[in-house]
Each structure stands twice: as structure tokens, then as C-alpha cells.
Amino acid sequence: MENLQDILRKIPSVDDILKMAKYCAKLNVIKKDILKIAINMAVEDIRTQYRKGRQEAATVEEILNNTQVILERNLGNSLRKVVNATGIVLHTNLGRAPLSEKAQKAISAVMEGYSNLEYSLQQGQRGSRYQHVVRQLCLLTKAEDAVVVNNNAGAVLLVLAVLAKGRQVIISRGQLVEIGGQFRIPDVLAQSGAILAEVGATNKTSLVDYERAINENTAVIMQVHTSNYRIVGFTAQPTSAELASLAHKHNLPMIANLGGGFLTDFPGNYDEPVVKEVVAGGADIVTFSSDKLLGATQAGIIVGKKEYIDQIKAHPLIRALRIDKLCLAGLAGTLQDYLCDPLETVPVLKMLNKSLPELKEQAQVLVQKLEALQSAGWMLALAPLNSLGGGGTLPGIEFPSYGVSIVTGRTANWLEGQLRNSEIPILVRIQEEKIIIDVRCLTTEDMDIIAASCLRIAQGDAKCNI
Numbered sequence: 001m002e003n004l005q006d007i008l009r010k011i012p013s014v015d016d017i018l019k020m021a022k023y024c025a026k027l028n029v030i031k032k033d034i035l036k037i038a039i040n041m042a043v044e045d046i047r048t049q050y051r052k053g054r055q056e057a058a059t060v061e062e063i064l065n066n067t068q069v070i071l072e073r074n075l076g077n078s079l080r081k082v083v084n085a086t087g088i089v090l091h092t093n094l095g096r097a098p099l100s101e102k103a104q105k106a107i108s109a110v111m112e113g114y115s116n117l118e119y120s121l122q123q124g125q126r127g128s129r130y131q132h133v134v135r136q137l138c139l140l141t142k143a144e145d146a147v148v149v150n151n152n153a154g155a156v157l158l159v160l161a162v163l164a165k166g167r168q169v170i171i172s173r174g175q176l177v178e179i180g181g182q183f184r185i186p187d188v189l190a191q192s193g194a195i196l197a198e199v200g201a202t203n204k205t206s207l208v209d210y211e212r213a214i215n216e217n218t219a220v221i222m223q224v225h226t227s228n229y230r231i232v233g234f235t236a237q238p239t240s241a242e243l244a245s246l247a248h249k250h251n252l253p254m255i256a257n258l259g260g261g262f263l264t265d266f267p268g269n270y271d272e273p274v275v276k277e278v279v280a281g282g283a284d285i286v287t288f289s290s291d292k293l294l295g296a297t298q299a300g301i302i303v304g305k306k307e308y309i310d311q312i313k314a315h316p317l318i319r320a321l322r323i324d325k326l327c328l329a330g331l332a333g334t335l336q337d338y339l340c341d342p343l344e345t346v347p348v349l350k351m352l353n354k355s356l357p358e359l360k361e362q363a364q365v366l367v368q369k370l371e372a373l374q375s376a377g378w379m380l381a382l383a384p385l386n387s388l389g390g391g392g393t394l395p396g397i398e399f400p401s402y403g404v405s406i407v408t409g410r411t412a413n414w415l416e417g418q419l420r421n422s423e424i425p426i427l428v429r430i431q432e433e434k435i436i437i438d439v440r441c442l443t444t445e446d447m448d449i450i451a452a453s454c455l456r457i458a459q460g461d462a463k464c465n466i
């Protein structure tokens with residue numbers, strides 16, 4: 001047997017491999033210094049294999065292939081499209097709201113070149129990025145004025161910094177929410193420089209509790225929508241209208257942080273506030289996310305009385321929290337949908353509003369698309385399900401839905417992993433050892449992707465003969 005040193009010496013040199021990389025279309029576009037690092041890694045891999053007892057010689061071709069894999073794995077774009085078959089409409093881990101056609105068009109129009117982001121075309125001079133969506137937001141919420149920032153967490157921080165720095169904010173103990181991702185109302189409040197004055201009990205807070213807490217250092221009364229949990233049973237909280245009148249009686253502003261909130265009337269009984277109703281109830285400032293139930297790109301929307309919005313726009317923090325042009329374009333495009341028939345065009349609303357017969361029909365179509373898999377021994381069944389709203393909205397509310405359940409000769413975890421690692425990853429849930437594909441969030445294209453992936457998985461599985 002050859003000794004290890006001799007074998008290792010036979011590995012082609014990095015320079016020789018680099019020369020051959022010129023003939024490989026995928027590698028010859030990569031910058032040379034980066035390519036060299038990747039080839040070195042590939043060669044090191046081969047060396048390790050030899051040290052572990054590999055016998056057969058490594059070819060330049062093999063090393064180039066491995067180089068490609070290394071580049072793809074380490075430097076390829078890891079942010080990718082996935083298919084959401086979980087049935088959870090607003091999934092924070094999956095990018096929250098998919099965008100409407102109008103939103104997509106608005107984004108691509110702005111991203112292709114220059115735009116009038118901060119330029120007034122009427123006056124031919126500098127304008128403000130905050131102008132673009134103000135009229136639509138005021139029309140849709142009946143508020144006096146509006147401003148948008150990077151996200152709702154930023155909106156809350158900014159509003160409190162402007163209205164309550166160094167002073168007290170009265171909040172019910174039942175509303176000291178953590179929404180996940182390190183966002184806890186008391187912590188954000190502390191960062192803004194405001195002082196928390198908690199009132200009431202976790203399950204019950206009365207108007208009198210709020211009134212008793214008011215003193216000369218009180219800046220605002222704040223209501224926080226408990227977006228991602230429900231307190232049920234023996235509970236009571238004043239309405240936002242009651243809190244607004246109390247605040248006004250004491251010459252204080254009232255802030256409502258809705259988290260999500262619907263921008264339009266939505267059929268069904270969801271216990272989610274509609275922004276214009278909170279405004280009509282007298283709230284002076286209302287904050288909400290643009291990428292939750294509104295269904296647009298990431299942004300934090302602040303609507304309310306002009307005198308406060310003016311102060312907010314003048315605060316230095318707004319620059320640190322400013323919305324970027326693509327998110328603004330996505331919001332502006334989506335607001336156009338709200339002027340027509342949002343339930344038909346905004347994907348989030350459309351998906352939440354799908355009727356049970358519609359979902360059943362869609363699931364039947366998916367079963368048909370998957371039919372070929374029966375001969376591979378996969379068992380498919382139409383399955384009545386419950387989907388969740390998700391993304392810090394609609395807690396505890398289950399939406400009856402439909403889907404397809406799959407059982408193969410292998411474990412549910414195996415198939416879940418295969419689907420997750422597909423070329424276009426497909427995310428599903430597992431229930432009672434079955435793979436569940438909920439159709440609520442699927443487009444027709446998604447269903448074709450699922451069918452093609454399943455077929456590929458079955459064909460690649462030695463255990464089945466399709």
C-alpha cells in the first residue's frame with residue numbers, strides 16, 4: 001500500500017485546478033481570490049477523506065464539483081422562496097404577509113431606477129418621503145394625519161419618546177405584552193425614557209384603576225392590544241373609547257397600540273380591532289403593523305391627531321427608524337387595493353376569508369395532482385383541519401380549513417425533512433404521524449411545486465418503486 005504522504009502528493013495542485021475552473025461556466029464568473037479559497041476548502045476535504053482511508057484518486061473534475069457545492073452552500077443566497085403549507089397565514093418566520101399584485105408592481109417600479117421618494121413633483125423641489133401614503137391612510141382610518149416608520153416596534157418607541165419621555169405612561173397589567181423577538185412593552189417603554197405606571201390586575205382592570213393612577217407626572221394612557229394571547233374567563237378591560245374619554249377629561253392623550261388590526265371591515269368575529277373604529281373612539285394616536293393583517297410590506301403606521309404627528313415627525317429618532325423606499329412602495333401599492341376590493345386582492349385577507357367549500361375544492365385539486373404517488377405506496381387523504389392566523393394576530397382562533405394528509409412507508413419526520421430540503425423548500429406540519437398539507441396559503445403554482453417535489457422525493461427513495 002502507498003503511504004499517506006505519497007497519496008496526498010497526488011492531489012492536483014490548487015493552481016492546476018484554478019486553471020481548469022476557467023472551463024466551468026459556473027465557476028469562471030466567480031472572483032479569483034474567492035474561487036481560490038473555495039478550491040482550497042475542497043482540496044482540504046479530499047485530504048481529510050484520504051486521512052480517513054479513502055483509496056481512489058481524486059480527479060480535478062471531482063474537486064471542481066465540490067468547489068461548486070462549497071460556494072453554493074456557503075456563499076449562495078440563503079434567503080429563499082418557500083412554500084407555506086402550514087396553513088398559518090401570518091407566519092413571522094416565513095416573512096409575514098405575501099404581497100398583492102399592486103404592491104409587487106409598485107415595488108418593481110421604484111426599484112428599477114430613481115423615484116420621487118423625497119422630491120415634490122408639483123413644486124420641483126425637495127419633498128418628504130412621509131407624504132406618499134398620508135392621504136390614503138387618512139381616508140381609510142378617518143385620522144387627521146399619519147406617518148410611517150420602519151416597523152411597529154419602532155412606532156411605539158418613537159411615539160413614547162415624543163409624548164412621554166421622563167413621564168408616566170399608564171398601562172393595564174393585563175396588557176404588558178411580549179410579542180417575541182425581544183419585544184416587551186415594559187422594555188420598549190423604558191428605552192423610550194418613559195416611566196411605566198401599571199394599573200389593575202392581569203385579568204381585570206377598571207376605568208377607576210386608570211383614573212386613580214393619574215397624577216401631575218402622567219403623560220399618556222396607553223392601551224395595548226394583546227395580539228398573541230387571550231385572557232379568558234373572569235376578565236374586564238375598558239374599551240379604547242372609554243380610555244380616550246378618561247384621558248381627555250384629564251387633558252392627556254390616549255395611545256392605542258393595536259399590533260395588527262384590520263384596515264377594513266372584515267367578515268367574521270375575530271376580536272381584532274379595526275383601525276378606523278379605534279380612531280373614531282377618540283384615540284389620539286394609533287400604531288399598527290403594516291405586514292400583519294394589513295397585508296403589506298414591513299412598516300409601522302402611526303395615525304392620529306395632527307398636533308402629535310407633527311411632533312413625531314420632528315423628533316430626531318424618526319431618522320433612525322425611517323422606512324425604506326421598497327417597503328414604502330409595497331405599502332403604497334397595497335393601499336391602492338384598499339380603495340377597491342381588498343378582500344379580493346390582498347392575499348392575507350383573501351386567505352383568511354377563504355370559505356370552507358372553497359378550501360375543500362382546493363384540497364381535492366391537490367389530491368388529484370398528487371394522485372401518481374398512490375402507486376408509490378403513499379397514502380393520501382382529504383383532511384378537514386384547523387388553521388391558525390399566526391404572526392402575533394388572532395390568538396386562539398382556529399380557522400376550519402382543508403388539506404391533504406400523507407402517510408408513506410417512512411416516518412412523518414423523514415418526509416417533513418425531505419420537503420423542507422426540496423429545491424423550493426416546502427413547510428408542513430405533522431399530526432399523528434401524518435404529514436399535513438394545509439391548502440389555505442397555497443397558490444395554484446405552489447400546489448404544482450408540491451406535486452413535483454413529492455414525485456421527485458418518491459422517485460429518489462430506494463424504498464419505493466415509482
Ligand SMILES: *Cc1c(COP(=O)(O)O)cnc(C)c1O
Pocket residue numbers: 151152153154156177179183224225226227228257258259260288289290299300392
Ligand atoms: C406585532 C406587534 C408589535 C410589533 O410590530 P412589528 O411591526 O413587528 O415591529 C408591537 N406590539 C404589538 C401588540 C404587536 O402585536
